[in-house]
Amino acid sequence: MSDEIQNPEAERDEAAYSLGRKDVAAILYAVDIDDRETLTRLMEPLHAADIADLLEQINSYDRARLIRLYDREFDGEILTELDESIREEVIAVLNPQILADAVRELESDDVVDLVEDLDEPQQEAILGALDDADRVAVQQALSYPEYSAGRLMQREVVMAPEHWTVGEAIDYIRSSEHLPEQFYHIVLVDPRMHPVGNVTLGRLMGSARKVKLRDIMEDVFQIIPVDQDEGDVAYAFNQYHLISAPVIDENGRLVGVITIDDAMAVLDEEHEEDILRLAGVGESSLSDSIFETTRQRLPWLVVNLGTAILASIVIAQFEGTLQSLVALAILMPIVASMGGNAGTQSLTVAVRAIATRDLTGSNIWRVIRREAAVGLINGLVFAVMMGVVSLIWFGSPALGMVIALAMIINLLVAGLAGIAIPVVMERVGIDPALASGTFVTTVTDVVGFVAFLGMASMVLL
């Protein structure tokens, strides 16, 4: 464990990241003094993904100057790696001829990725730069719904009829002019073009020429409908350790393949979405503007303001009680804070378990019982602690008793709300990561204040 928690930045940077702070400084200096040769030399060892990161990290003024100085070397892959928030800006800065050349180098699925979020005129500029075959491929991909397998798949599939032999398949591959850049399997199809199995290239090469492909094929474990949500695709790859999977249309015909590298990128995006949504932040990136960032965060804060006012209205019902015993005002945030934290723990475990399909109809009641039991135990532990603290602080056994009871009630409710709210949201078709947090803390605030102040007004006054 300890070597995981300890993770000095310096080590990280050297180990798995080729773009250091000094490199960025050197590159910006080359831009400053307009030294194209040095710039090109410094950029040469960088991967397109690193160049995209670099462009995201510098400000808009430096970005434009760098792109203009670097443009002859500009690679289409950099565009696909860029954050959406600055992709349009970069495209607008690029010389149209350079842009056209950059885009023509790309595979059609990368072009889809690139153009799907652009606005009309930029989209057309890019589609216009493609040759006819590629443009048709991109437009077909764009006809599938956003976030579907159809947008994610490669349309170039290496396939063979199931009755072929190893020799026939090898000869076919050797004579093909346009093989996809990366392929790891041959997909076997029946006469109706339904996928029936995979033959890995390793297996193909290791077998005698006269062996039937059918005899060395692996069953296709997962066949992906073209309109399946990309999150489900990523889940299937992760769950079943798939390397590639065939994609079929509504008639069961093979229309493409999805490979694990695309699924991995989607898995990463889905995680990002979950973690940001849990914190009440919409889609966001570090290169978003101040205005854009405010726009993403303000709505959730407004919701939170509403629930905070609700909690205050609850408190206001006990105005008289608070007036006669100010210790209650001092202690009440503790009850609410403990409930909120315990609820968030339980909630996060539930949201994650729903995302990984670990929380199902088969174990939901057992998990609810467990959360209730854990909430009760935690409640008892903190009841004792806070009872003692309050007794020492304010010298009132009755006050200690009230806060102890309120703690037990609130931590039990926190555990139950933390699991029940996301489960209910999922059932009604809302992403449980989206707003559960606010609901859970509202419940724990209200229950905490009512329990604590209500019992206090009965017992202490």
Added chain:
Amino acid sequence: MSDEIQNPEAERDEAAYSLGRKDVAAILYAVDIDDRETLTRLMEPLHAADIADLLEQINSYDRARLIRLYDREFDGEILTELDESIREEVIAVLNPQILADAVRELESDDVVDLVEDLDEPQQEAILGALDDADRVAVQQALSYPEYSAGRLMQREVVMAPEHWTVGEAIDYIRSSEHLPEQFYHIVLVDPRMHPVGNVTLGRLMGSARKVKLRDIMEDVFQIIPVDQDEGDVAYAFNQYHLISAPVIDENGRLVGVITIDDAMAVLDEEHEEDILRLAGVGESSLSDSIFETTRQRLPWLVVNLGTAILASIVIAQFEGTLQSLVALAILMPIVASMGGNAGTQSLTVAVRAIATRDLTGSNIWRVIRREAAVGLINGLVFAVMMGVVSLIWFGSPALGMVIALAMIINLLVAGLAGIAIPVVMERVGIDPALASGTFVTTVTDVVGFVAFLGMASMVLL
């Protein structure tokens, strides 16, 4: 957006998940009536990963009965897919002979995965079941640090000297008896066994026999040191879209390869860790016991109790103020809650950006300025809202002014603390996801209460 938020469970289940609630019920019924044949038939279409999920979802009593009834069919892969928390239990229930057979089917890197978290006697039982070559391989892997590339890699590498031709490589592969189950590249090595490039199998098959491997090789973009942290390995795969990467020892010699499917599993685990740590939950799974769950969550709640008491001590300094104006007690949770939420938003974006290496020395000051500006704008917006609410509710313009100013101060501080705290934690070598949340809300609670009650005591009394 909308089709992503809408995600009815029913659709998910059918689409990408082969284990439904009804299946589980049917399987448990077969166990109940001791019907081995039906059980085997029902389990037959399930992937090992699904069977592991099934075992995790049912209770311990059913689990033991199911395993005993199913044991002749029990597959080693199920063990590798199981959650650590119940793996030991399942191994203890399995007939030793069945266990030995199951383990012998596995590749050595899967055995490593399986045994690394077991306690001594179970580890020895499994190692004892392996034949000598496999056992040595597993023990060598276990000699690398936990969570390192050495634990993750496959030791079986298909490699070739860089001077070979395509024909020589093909003949070598065809004559090899023990090829790894999955391989996608041949790694070219120089005479000192240093990796110099990759040749994809697709490229190999598409080239003439007399072509030099050197002429069709791709540069190895990322070479992984055997002691590199697995999180950095996963990051590199995701950043550079790697499919496989060579692993070298301290002398630069090739000792293994890591493939993308292993990297994807690590990426998923790292995300899980981040999301759970942000919520103050340690490693956890749904199959953990009540005791285990309490043990994971209690420490963070104790920390939170400490910080909540700190906030209460701050409030206690204004006892007199609260006593004379109870409206302050009613409104003060709103200031704290808004600060806590805004701080968590800013924190989560920062933690995520640190994890994806998007927040670096080059853009840190720009991001801090942005957070400050967003905090200020949000502060102004909610200052106006709360000023108006307080004015209407309590009829006091001065109170409205105080809460408005407190809101501005707290939301500005929240934005800055949300970014500064994780960045500082990362610099001193602590995972920023680990405890930042508690620190940030402590800051916003204390600042919120001091600003609100402090100004109130000066202005209103």
